[in-house]
Amino acid sequence: MTQPTLYERLGERDGIRAVVDDFYDRLLDDETLAPFFSDADVDRLRRTQTDFLCEAAxxxxxxxxxxxREAHLHVPFTESHIERALDHLTDSLDSFDVPAADAxxxxxxxxxxxxxxxxxxxxERDERESGQL
Structure with a gap:
Protein backbone atom coordinates (compact mmCIF):
# COMPACT_ATOMS: atom_id res chain seq x y z
CA MET A 1 0.00 0.00 0.00
CA THR A 2 1.36 3.43 -0.92
CA GLN A 3 1.87 6.17 1.62
CA PRO A 4 -0.41 9.21 1.31
CA THR A 5 1.17 12.20 -0.40
CA LEU A 6 1.68 15.52 1.34
CA TYR A 7 -1.29 16.78 -0.69
CA GLU A 8 -3.48 14.00 0.72
CA ARG A 9 -2.17 14.44 4.27
CA LEU A 10 -3.03 18.15 4.10
CA GLY A 11 -6.62 17.31 3.20
CA GLU A 12 -6.28 17.82 -0.53
CA ARG A 13 -7.61 21.06 -2.06
CA ASP A 14 -10.23 21.70 0.64
CA GLY A 15 -7.74 21.24 3.48
CA ILE A 16 -5.10 23.38 1.81
CA ARG A 17 -7.67 26.07 1.00
CA ALA A 18 -8.72 26.17 4.67
CA VAL A 19 -5.11 26.70 5.76
CA VAL A 20 -4.60 29.37 3.09
CA ASP A 21 -7.77 31.18 4.18
CA ASP A 22 -6.63 31.15 7.79
CA PHE A 23 -3.16 32.32 6.72
CA TYR A 24 -4.55 35.28 4.77
CA ASP A 25 -6.86 36.16 7.66
CA ARG A 26 -3.77 36.34 9.87
CA LEU A 27 -1.86 38.43 7.32
CA LEU A 28 -4.77 40.86 7.00
CA ASP A 29 -5.07 41.14 10.79
CA ASP A 30 -1.36 41.92 11.16
CA GLU A 31 -0.82 45.69 11.40
CA THR A 32 2.62 45.39 9.83
CA LEU A 33 1.68 43.14 6.90
CA ALA A 34 -1.90 44.20 6.16
CA PRO A 35 -0.86 47.37 4.28
CA PHE A 36 0.75 45.20 1.59
CA PHE A 37 -2.73 43.95 0.72
CA SER A 38 -4.62 47.26 0.71
CA ASP A 39 -4.97 47.32 -3.09
CA ALA A 40 -4.80 43.58 -3.68
CA ASP A 41 -7.48 41.24 -4.94
CA VAL A 42 -7.28 39.05 -1.85
CA ASP A 43 -9.79 36.50 -3.19
CA ARG A 44 -7.56 35.98 -6.23
CA LEU A 45 -4.49 35.74 -3.97
CA ARG A 46 -6.21 33.08 -1.86
CA ARG A 47 -7.03 31.09 -5.02
CA THR A 48 -3.56 31.35 -6.52
CA GLN A 49 -1.83 30.56 -3.20
CA THR A 50 -4.08 27.53 -2.85
CA ASP A 51 -3.15 26.36 -6.36
CA PHE A 52 0.52 27.02 -5.63
CA LEU A 53 0.52 24.95 -2.44
CA CYS A 54 -1.62 22.21 -3.97
CA GLU A 55 0.84 21.81 -6.83
CA ALA A 56 3.85 22.00 -4.49
CA ALA A 57 2.31 19.30 -2.28
CA ARG A 69 9.39 37.02 -8.61
CA GLU A 70 7.45 39.11 -11.12
CA ALA A 71 4.31 39.12 -8.97
CA HIS A 72 6.22 40.58 -6.02
CA LEU A 73 8.72 42.98 -7.63
CA HIS A 74 6.58 45.97 -6.67
CA VAL A 75 6.12 44.82 -3.06
CA PRO A 76 8.76 46.29 -0.71
CA PHE A 77 9.11 43.24 1.52
CA THR A 78 12.01 43.03 3.95
CA GLU A 79 13.50 39.95 5.53
CA SER A 80 11.49 40.66 8.71
CA HIS A 81 8.25 40.79 6.69
CA ILE A 82 9.02 37.38 5.20
CA GLU A 83 9.79 35.92 8.63
CA ARG A 84 6.60 37.40 10.07
CA ALA A 85 4.53 35.90 7.23
CA LEU A 86 6.22 32.51 7.67
CA ASP A 87 5.37 32.65 11.39
CA HIS A 88 1.72 33.25 10.46
CA LEU A 89 1.82 30.32 8.03
CA THR A 90 3.28 28.12 10.76
CA ASP A 91 0.51 29.24 13.15
CA SER A 92 -2.13 28.50 10.51
CA LEU A 93 -0.77 25.02 9.92
CA ASP A 94 -0.61 24.45 13.68
CA SER A 95 -4.23 25.56 14.09
CA PHE A 96 -5.23 22.75 11.72
CA ASP A 97 -3.08 20.22 13.61
CA VAL A 98 -0.79 19.62 10.64
CA PRO A 99 2.03 17.36 11.83
CA ALA A 100 5.34 19.15 12.34
CA ALA A 101 7.16 17.43 9.46
CA ASP A 102 4.39 18.31 7.01
CA ALA A 103 4.18 21.88 8.32
CA GLU A 124 15.66 43.12 -12.33
CA ARG A 125 16.89 45.96 -14.56
CA ASP A 126 20.50 45.50 -13.41
CA GLU A 127 20.38 41.76 -14.11
CA ARG A 128 18.85 42.34 -17.53
CA GLU A 129 21.53 44.91 -18.39
CA SER A 130 24.32 42.60 -17.24
CA GLY A 131 22.91 39.70 -19.27
CA GLN A 132 22.02 37.54 -16.26
CA LEU A 133 18.35 37.32 -17.25
Missing part, protein backbone atom coordinates in the same frame (compact mmCIF):
# COMPACT_ATOMS: atom_id res chain seq x y z
CA UNK A 58 1.86 16.94 -5.21
CA UNK A 59 -1.76 17.63 -6.06
CA UNK A 60 -3.31 17.78 -9.52
CA UNK A 61 -3.76 21.56 -9.45
CA UNK A 62 -1.50 23.76 -11.53
CA UNK A 63 -0.21 27.14 -10.43
CA UNK A 64 -0.59 29.25 -13.54
CA UNK A 65 -0.42 32.76 -12.11
CA UNK A 66 2.42 35.20 -12.68
CA UNK A 67 5.83 33.86 -11.57
CA UNK A 68 6.55 34.60 -7.89
CA UNK A 104 7.95 22.24 7.88
CA UNK A 105 7.63 20.99 4.31
CA UNK A 106 4.95 23.58 3.50
CA UNK A 107 6.84 26.44 5.17
CA UNK A 108 9.99 25.28 3.41
CA UNK A 109 8.32 25.59 0.02
CA UNK A 110 7.40 29.21 0.71
CA UNK A 111 10.73 30.01 2.37
CA UNK A 112 12.43 28.66 -0.73
CA UNK A 113 11.12 31.70 -2.60
CA UNK A 114 12.72 34.21 -0.24
CA UNK A 115 14.99 35.72 -2.92
CA UNK A 116 12.10 36.08 -5.36
CA UNK A 117 9.93 37.73 -2.70
CA UNK A 118 12.69 40.19 -1.78
CA UNK A 119 13.65 41.09 -5.37
CA UNK A 120 13.35 44.76 -6.39
CA UNK A 121 12.63 46.22 -9.85
CA UNK A 122 16.06 47.88 -9.98
CA UNK A 123 17.69 44.48 -9.45
Missing amino acids: GGPETYDAEPV EAVVGVIAGYREELLARPEE
Whole structure:
Protein backbone atom coordinates (compact mmCIF):
# COMPACT_ATOMS: atom_id res chain seq x y z
CA MET A 1 0.00 0.00 0.00
CA THR A 2 1.36 3.43 -0.92
CA GLN A 3 1.87 6.17 1.62
CA PRO A 4 -0.41 9.21 1.31
CA THR A 5 1.17 12.20 -0.40
CA LEU A 6 1.68 15.52 1.34
CA TYR A 7 -1.29 16.78 -0.69
CA GLU A 8 -3.48 14.00 0.72
CA ARG A 9 -2.17 14.44 4.27
CA LEU A 10 -3.03 18.15 4.10
CA GLY A 11 -6.62 17.31 3.20
CA GLU A 12 -6.28 17.82 -0.53
CA ARG A 13 -7.61 21.06 -2.06
CA ASP A 14 -10.23 21.70 0.64
CA GLY A 15 -7.74 21.24 3.48
CA ILE A 16 -5.10 23.38 1.81
CA ARG A 17 -7.67 26.07 1.00
CA ALA A 18 -8.72 26.17 4.67
CA VAL A 19 -5.11 26.70 5.76
CA VAL A 20 -4.60 29.37 3.09
CA ASP A 21 -7.77 31.18 4.18
CA ASP A 22 -6.63 31.15 7.79
CA PHE A 23 -3.16 32.32 6.72
CA TYR A 24 -4.55 35.28 4.77
CA ASP A 25 -6.86 36.16 7.66
CA ARG A 26 -3.77 36.34 9.87
CA LEU A 27 -1.86 38.43 7.32
CA LEU A 28 -4.77 40.86 7.00
CA ASP A 29 -5.07 41.14 10.79
CA ASP A 30 -1.36 41.92 11.16
CA GLU A 31 -0.82 45.69 11.40
CA THR A 32 2.62 45.39 9.83
CA LEU A 33 1.68 43.14 6.90
CA ALA A 34 -1.90 44.20 6.16
CA PRO A 35 -0.86 47.37 4.28
CA PHE A 36 0.75 45.20 1.59
CA PHE A 37 -2.73 43.95 0.72
CA SER A 38 -4.62 47.26 0.71
CA ASP A 39 -4.97 47.32 -3.09
CA ALA A 40 -4.80 43.58 -3.68
CA ASP A 41 -7.48 41.24 -4.94
CA VAL A 42 -7.28 39.05 -1.85
CA ASP A 43 -9.79 36.50 -3.19
CA ARG A 44 -7.56 35.98 -6.23
CA LEU A 45 -4.49 35.74 -3.97
CA ARG A 46 -6.21 33.08 -1.86
CA ARG A 47 -7.03 31.09 -5.02
CA THR A 48 -3.56 31.35 -6.52
CA GLN A 49 -1.83 30.56 -3.20
CA THR A 50 -4.08 27.53 -2.85
CA ASP A 51 -3.15 26.36 -6.36
CA PHE A 52 0.52 27.02 -5.63
CA LEU A 53 0.52 24.95 -2.44
CA CYS A 54 -1.62 22.21 -3.97
CA GLU A 55 0.84 21.81 -6.83
CA ALA A 56 3.85 22.00 -4.49
CA ALA A 57 2.31 19.30 -2.28
CA GLY A 58 1.86 16.94 -5.21
CA GLY A 59 -1.76 17.63 -6.06
CA PRO A 60 -3.31 17.78 -9.52
CA GLU A 61 -3.76 21.56 -9.45
CA THR A 62 -1.50 23.76 -11.53
CA TYR A 63 -0.21 27.14 -10.43
CA ASP A 64 -0.59 29.25 -13.54
CA ALA A 65 -0.42 32.76 -12.11
CA GLU A 66 2.42 35.20 -12.68
CA PRO A 67 5.83 33.86 -11.57
CA VAL A 68 6.55 34.60 -7.89
CA ARG A 69 9.39 37.02 -8.61
CA GLU A 70 7.45 39.11 -11.12
CA ALA A 71 4.31 39.12 -8.97
CA HIS A 72 6.22 40.58 -6.02
CA LEU A 73 8.72 42.98 -7.63
CA HIS A 74 6.58 45.97 -6.67
CA VAL A 75 6.12 44.82 -3.06
CA PRO A 76 8.76 46.29 -0.71
CA PHE A 77 9.11 43.24 1.52
CA THR A 78 12.01 43.03 3.95
CA GLU A 79 13.50 39.95 5.53
CA SER A 80 11.49 40.66 8.71
CA HIS A 81 8.25 40.79 6.69
CA ILE A 82 9.02 37.38 5.20
CA GLU A 83 9.79 35.92 8.63
CA ARG A 84 6.60 37.40 10.07
CA ALA A 85 4.53 35.90 7.23
CA LEU A 86 6.22 32.51 7.67
CA ASP A 87 5.37 32.65 11.39
CA HIS A 88 1.72 33.25 10.46
CA LEU A 89 1.82 30.32 8.03
CA THR A 90 3.28 28.12 10.76
CA ASP A 91 0.51 29.24 13.15
CA SER A 92 -2.13 28.50 10.51
CA LEU A 93 -0.77 25.02 9.92
CA ASP A 94 -0.61 24.45 13.68
CA SER A 95 -4.23 25.56 14.09
CA PHE A 96 -5.23 22.75 11.72
CA ASP A 97 -3.08 20.22 13.61
CA VAL A 98 -0.79 19.62 10.64
CA PRO A 99 2.03 17.36 11.83
CA ALA A 100 5.34 19.15 12.34
CA ALA A 101 7.16 17.43 9.46
CA ASP A 102 4.39 18.31 7.01
CA ALA A 103 4.18 21.88 8.32
CA GLU A 104 7.95 22.24 7.88
CA ALA A 105 7.63 20.99 4.31
CA VAL A 106 4.95 23.58 3.50
CA VAL A 107 6.84 26.44 5.17
CA GLY A 108 9.99 25.28 3.41
CA VAL A 109 8.32 25.59 0.02
CA ILE A 110 7.40 29.21 0.71
CA ALA A 111 10.73 30.01 2.37
CA GLY A 112 12.43 28.66 -0.73
CA TYR A 113 11.12 31.70 -2.60
CA ARG A 114 12.72 34.21 -0.24
CA GLU A 115 14.99 35.72 -2.92
CA GLU A 116 12.10 36.08 -5.36
CA LEU A 117 9.93 37.73 -2.70
CA LEU A 118 12.69 40.19 -1.78
CA ALA A 119 13.65 41.09 -5.37
CA ARG A 120 13.35 44.76 -6.39
CA PRO A 121 12.63 46.22 -9.85
CA GLU A 122 16.06 47.88 -9.98
CA GLU A 123 17.69 44.48 -9.45
CA GLU A 124 15.66 43.12 -12.33
CA ARG A 125 16.89 45.96 -14.56
CA ASP A 126 20.50 45.50 -13.41
CA GLU A 127 20.38 41.76 -14.11
CA ARG A 128 18.85 42.34 -17.53
CA GLU A 129 21.53 44.91 -18.39
CA SER A 130 24.32 42.60 -17.24
CA GLY A 131 22.91 39.70 -19.27
CA GLN A 132 22.02 37.54 -16.26
CA LEU A 133 18.35 37.32 -17.25
